Amino acid sequence: MITPAEFYKSLPGDIPRLFSEWGQFLYNNVEFNMPDSPLHAKGHCERVLFHALYMGNREMGGQDSEALEILAHAAVFHDTRRLDEYLDTGHGARASVYYKDFCRKPDCDITFHPEAAYLMRYHDLDDKVGIEAIRKAFPENHERVEKLYAIFKDADALDRWRLGRWGLDEKYLRTPSSHLLVETARRLVNETMSPEVLDHYDRLVDSIMRNKNKDNA
Template sequence: MKIPEAVKRDYDRWDLFLEQQVDFSLKDSEKHTKAHCARVLLYALLIAEKMDLSPELRDALGAAAVFHDSRRQDDWLDVGHGQRAADYYKEFCRTNPLVYDERVYQIMAYHDQEDGLGEAALAGFEHGVLLYRIFKDADALDRYRLGENALDEAMLRTAPAHNLADFARCLVAESAHT
């Protein structure tokens, strides 16, 4: 798949930020690594490109992607890691030159919850539900790292995510060999 230049540019900027600025609590994680967050970032930016979202909305997705699993305490069941990541993001913005976005906070806080809860939390924000759905799809696309049948494509929320499923499968397979 040819990655559009705008996606490459945004990806490179956020990936560098991820590598240099974001600290992960679960240092020995096998599944929720910076590489996972980087793939989620790529999928989110690709979906945003297909949906012709503004740079501001792409940045909201970028921030959510790079912070979303940073405060995991367990590689498997860890409900609450989203809220911890959201709190870390908020504190990070207070002490660093990253502009805080309440939508990013809410996306992260609810990304490990049922969709109904997340969508309700984001319903009052401009483009909130759309950003939440895109982010959840981007995170889901990387489930192939958990196994060939780990993603139920019927659960994807956006049309562009459905179109990225084969790409995600190949990218995870390729990443496993590097």
């Protein structure tokens, strides 16, 4: 689990407690198709949880406990049903089914949030597709759910630093508070991921970019 004290202390208000509780829930209860993945397993989901709670607190006014719980659920379940390390379009939908089934268990002590299911179901698809689905499913409060969708997609995007130094393009972030976390997200990846893994993806992307430049020459 994330341990660097400076990151933990930077969380405002009641967020440290929520981060600790949902982080423990993630590690103790949630199962992954690819548990040993360096890119899409519990370490990634924990960092997304950090970003989602931080931004949710800022973007939703700080008193919306339900919104924070929705974001926490989306963060800890969103990549559980991945089948590979690449785009794997559809893994969000599979994760939403796993989340719904998990909450139906007789011994489950967390509340199912349909909003969380939609956040994770559409997080691997274009924003327009997700927003259209949200507006149909939540006609009376779609603006709130759309905001949560943007927060969650940014929380996931901030952890693209794990893909190397070219992993994140800040101009694609959607929410004001996400821009405040860009450097923290980079440092958090560097503190919590294997240097060998990071170096591998740096070299991989450098190679792709060199080949692309040759093709365009």
